[in-house]
Amino acid sequence: MQITTFGSDSPPFIQRNPPSTPPPSPVQDSISQANQNPSIYPAASILPGSLAIEEDAHIPLFDLDDIENAPTEIRKELIKQFGDGLKDIGFIAIKAPSLSAIIKDVTKSMKTYFALPLEEKMKDWNSDNSKGFSEQGRETAAGATHADRKETFFVPPHFKKWPQTPPEFGQVMERYHTELTNLAIKVMRYVAEYLEEPTENVSETIDTAYNLLRLAYYPAPKSEDHPDSVWANAHEDLNALTLLPPTKVPGLQLFTKDERWLSVTAPEGSLILNTGLQLERLTAGLIKATLHRVQNPGGKYTYQARHSSIFFASWAPEKSLAPLKKCVEKITENMSEEERTTYLLQYPDVTVQENLISRLIEMGTIPNPTREQVAELHQKGLLQRPPLHVVEEFSDLFNS
């Protein structure tokens, strides 16, 4: 099965929404609390400044050239800081001045495109929502009461049906896709070095063929918008790693380990980098996918729109996400044998593709999975948080 062509409500493969029912596992506590407790997982509001996140996450900024050119001992230290940033905060920034020109072109093209009348953009809509344009209201996070307030243009690998306006759109996006694939491969080499793994275990199958680009236009809030509707509801990314340029209008927020929402910003000429569920599985949770969302920050930005170009790097569908031995040793070193066994149940030996399908079922994006699909995924230790209707339909499988 092709991974990017599921019939779904939303472009698949990108985000894991927080589950509507809190997960039982202790390691998911922060997420489940976030869902249950409105004071730490507040509904968004567009009222000026009402929920403005003024506190910045202060994500660390790295220069990959510094790492590359550093003498051995300093390189070791820089790699440690780089990996610890991903492990402890989940988001870092990397300097990318050579990409400034293409990022400018991408932003210009997408601004022109999204400013077109809706009827025009709808010509680029595809019924399976897995590529091209999607209008507002197409994507609702599981458990959320309102759809994300955004329009998107989704560019899967080998995309060919480019919009006519602006004429350079396709060429610009293809160039951006290639540049960011190269950068993702480079970043993964540093991740491998941090994990003390051979490069091929980590960066090998990051390839243009699996990487996806999502252009997002978040319209300026209007006074008639429902106060609970946000630009993008809280989620974790499903892929291996995500790269995105900082935007003029802020709005990206991460959920910290001590359960606070903080704003994610980075200097111009850099890219923000966060990691997704594929890397979480491969590292047995050593580098976890961090919960994040996008919402208008209020204040002087209250009535401003936002444009964002998000690049999702992924491994090949057949790659095994069985946790790497060294990562397992590190993360479980202080656990008892029993704790270790329980902990590792959440990271079974599954492929990228199996993980993706199970997540899409959990999110409701594949609403009617077959009995065979459910049985196989459940037997592999996936579908740990199945939607209620799936449990009811296949209760014998879940009770066995």
Ligand SMILES: O=C(O)CCC(=O)C(=O)O
């Ligand atoms: O627009 C952004 O800043 C991030 C969007 C995002 O998290 C996503 O599309 O997965």
Ligand SMILES: [Fe+2]
């Ligand atoms: Fe995301």
